[in-house]
Amino acid sequence: MHDSHCHIQDEPLMSNIADVIDLFVKNNGKHILVQGTDLVDFADAFSIAERFNKLYPRLIQTAIGLHPSYFQEITVDKGITDNLYEISQKAIDKYNKYFADKCNDISAIGETGLDYYGLDREEYTEELVEQFKEIQKISLRNQLRLAKRHMLPLSLHVRGDKSCVKDALRLIAEEGDGLLRGSFHSYTGDIGLVEDILDIGFCIGFNAIITYKSGQIVRDIIKKVPVDRILFETDAPFLPPQSVRKNKHIKEKFSQPYDVKEIIQTSADVLGMNPVYLEDNADDNYNRVFLS
Numbered sequence: 001m002h003d004s005h006c007h008i009q010d011e012p013l014m015s016n017i018a019d020v021i022d023l024f025v026k027n028n029g030k031h032i033l034v035q036g037t038d039l040v041d042f043a044d045a046f047s048i049a050e051r052f053n054k055l056y057p058r059l060i061q062t063a064i065g066l067h068p069s070y071f072q073e074i075t076v077d078k079g080i081t082d083n084l085y086e087i088s089q090k091a092i093d094k095y096n097k098y099f100a101d102k103c104n105d106i107s108a109i110g111e112t113g114l115d116y117y118g119l120d121r122e123e124y125t126e127e128l129v130e131q132f133k134e135i136q137k138i139s140l141r142n143q144l145r146l147a148k149r150h151m152l153p154l155s156l157h158v159r160g161d162k163s164c165v166k167d168a169l170r171l172i173a174e175e176g177d178g179l180l181r182g183s184f185h186s187y188t189g190d191i192g193l194v195e196d197i198l199d200i201g202f203c204i205g206f207n208a209i210i211t212y213k214s215g216q217i218v219r220d221i222i223k224k225v226p227v228d229r230i231l232f233e234t235d236a237p238f239l240p241p242q243s244v245r246k247n248k249h250i251k252e253k254f255s256q257p258y259d260v261k262e263i264i265q266t267s268a269d270v271l272g273m274n275p276v277y278l279e280d281n282a283d284d285n286y287n288r289v290f291l292s
């Protein structure tokens with residue numbers, strides 16, 4: 001099995017990292033793609049990869065990207081509402097510099113994408129929302145160009161209404177020339193656009209939302225995705241699987257790469273498929289997209 005999208009450099013995983021990796025490997029875990037989301041957590045992602053790849057060659061791949069919500073974190077979340085473009089461009093420039101130094105050590109670009117859902121806040125003016133959408137698009141376009149130039153796959157976070165998914169698809173079409181590949185991670189968007197995502201050559205990443213009572217949309221989506229386009233992920237430490245969520249004895253609820261096991265089992269049940277067959281196929285997809 002593989003985990004194509006997680007944040008094991010985040011707490012509480014980082015403090016328990018040896019146990020987290022051990023449990024995954026002991027359960028036939030083969031690959032983990034760690035996502036860097038901002039300029040702060042990249043170094044931790046690299047240090048985990050370096051440490052554990054010495055023990056288990058090619059266990060951990062590293063992705064670095066600028067998360068679309070990062071631009072709010074460095075501005076409005078700190079009370080800054082002026083010069084948003086300048087501040088954001090500086091962050092993008094910094095990312096590009098970091099990327100240039102590290103591009104030979106990474107397996108993918110991510111986590112990047114568009115998040116219009118997170119812009120739906122009462123205190124945001126319409127003008128502010130439009131500015132952030134524009135900034136998110138500038139940043140995504142920049143990372144799509146890097147992906148194409150360096151032939152790197154992408155882990156995309158695309159969260160919002162139809163217009164958000166359509167904007168992402170349009171940018172991929174404009175910048176990719178049909179050459180870009182990767183994952184629409186944790187896709188919970190419009191089911192009618194799943195076909196468009198598959199048409200541009202991307203896979204879809206499924207996590208523990210599929211195990212939730214509220215996850216019917218994802219159970220419907222996976223039925224529309226051919227087995228050669230399915231990837232599994234946890235988004236750990238977020239989104240603990242249903243078995244952890246409903247367990248009253250577990251006080252601190254979080255997910256970890258091992259939880260892919262439950263996600264595969266639920267997905268296999270939904271699809272009426274043998275879980276081993278599904279796991280093997282999904283692993284092949286991971287190898288093709290992120291390791292070749």
Ligand SMILES: [Zn+2]
Pocket residue numbers: 005006007035111235
């Ligand atoms: Zn994530």
